[in-house]
């Protein structure tokens with residue numbers, strides 16, 4: 001066994017020992033490619049945990065710079081990072097956390113024109129954005145390109161998570177649940193406020209669902225929304241039906 005293999009086994013030893021993962025699960029994680037939209041309160045814990053877990057390739061898109069008001073929840077940024085581009089700081093930090101992971105960064109906004117090219121090579125698409133236009137665009141293209149999509153949303157003390165596997169035509173989509181695009185006001189952290197713990201809990205749960213998808217876990221959140229309130233600690237899973245005339249039909 002050469003040094004690289006030894007390092008690989010030791011780095012991931014605490015998760016390889018888990019029965020649900022093992023060496024075969026770790027190999028699945030190591031060859032998976034995940035694309036994260038948004039490097040903020042959700043994107044930071046998602047990128048951090050997936051990088052530590054050894055996801056082979058992580059793409060991250062965000063065109064924002066770090067501001068002082070981001071630091072309460074965006075866990076990979078320091079005060080000395082203010083005014084730097086989020087994705088540039090993330091790449092440096094993630095390479096230090098785990099040099100085995102390939103990190104691709106995109107300093108731009110995702111839109112209707114660039115989305116197909118950006119997401120095409122990734123297996124799993126992760127919405128960590130703060131607006132419904134992006135969430136609905138990711139939903140529509142993930143259906144077309146038959147991707148797996150994990151959507152997260154946070155507002156005040158509430159978090160929502162959706163998991164969609166569009167390889168399975170029986171599954172509904174984001175539009176089946178919302179039908180009409182909700183107002184972005186509820187996702188506006190500047191006005192509504194957000195605590196770092198809410199963002200980290202929801203981002204961590206998104207990362208958890210991503211790893212479960214990769215290792216082929218049976219208990220995937222499908223055709224359901226997970227709603228968590230961190231004040232009363234109530235977690236609900238609400239099922240919803242696929243709509244016949246929806247874009248996912």
Ligand SMILES: [Zn+2]
Pocket residue numbers: 172173174175176177242243246247248249
């Ligand atoms: Zn639908």
